[in-house]
Amino acid sequence: MSNLDWHAVSAENTRSLRNVFGTFMTGVTVVTAWDADGIPRGFTANSFTSVSLSPALVLVCIAKTAGSLPVFSEAPRFAINILGDWQRETSNAFAGRSANKFEGVELLASEPAAPCLADSLSVLCCARHSLVEAGDHVILIGEVLRYRSSVGSPLGYFRGSYVDFAEGARAIQVERGSALKVGCLIAHDSGLVMVREPGCEHWSIPEVFWRAGVSQKAVIEEVFRRVGMDGDVSFIYSMFAEEGDDFARLVFRGDARDGVAAPLSRSLEVRVFHAHEQPWRLVKGEYTVSMIHRFFTEREADAFGIYCDTADGGRIAGIAGQPVHWLDWKHQAQ
């Protein structure tokens, strides 16, 4: 379609208009409710819109052909589960007509009013406010009663495909001046976990932007979630800003608790590198190269230090012994 031509809307050919609607990028939600028999029902919807803050109202449009329309027309409560970019499979599952969409889906025990998907980026628990007929859809308006939100990038949807929003989110963070990236050197047996973005030549350590209002614990969890691993951090390892970058880096040292599982984004490559592969040659940036080289050298010697960039070229403070749990330390100090 040339962007200079106008097209008359035609009832026979809705495909072309549908494609144009698809140029409006959205997030993706799964709308859920209990039916009259206490069975959870849900469907994928990108027509979600926030409507009003006071009172707190949201809307979602349900096709009149949707199997679950009668349930959502009747249910006094429903939930809008806003999906994160690790939930593509969930979006696909709830866009189908299968009777057991909830199989293997963990629900939040803390919210009995509607079946809420535990793994969602955010959840809005709503009371049915009103239903408005609108062509081949019904607009379901809800009043938000309670909500919860975690960290992570949203699942995006554009022109009928999912969009990896993480890169866009990066640009937004930098623009807003919240330019601190938190990364982690995740030790895995004798190796180091590294990631590579699709189409990127270089490997890097897993890292995410640290947004205002997010706790350190949550941001570390997000870093581990990126590579689909559980683990712990032991201490801060390095602080620096690479030349030309508009953000600084705060890097922790950590350990993976289990094997490489499914990474957050399926397009992200995740691999464990060992010293003989000289992985510091595969990364970009002078500081990053030395940091990874130092990691392997120190690991060999089993003696770690903390690097801080200073005017005279940086300092490393050595750390003696293994990290001690805070409660044990407190106990010893008393």
Ligand SMILES: Cc1cc2nc3c(=O)[nH]c(=O)nc-3n(C[C@H](O)[C@H](O)[C@H](O)COP(=O)(O)O)c2cc1C
């Ligand atoms: C990304 C995406 C967004 C969707 N958005 C909507 C929507 O806003 N409203 C709707 O009625 N269907 C939407 N659908 C289609 C429904 O999810 C699909 O028709 C589903 O089968 C309905 O489930 P049900 O028949 O069990 O009610 C969407 C599907 C996808 C993949």
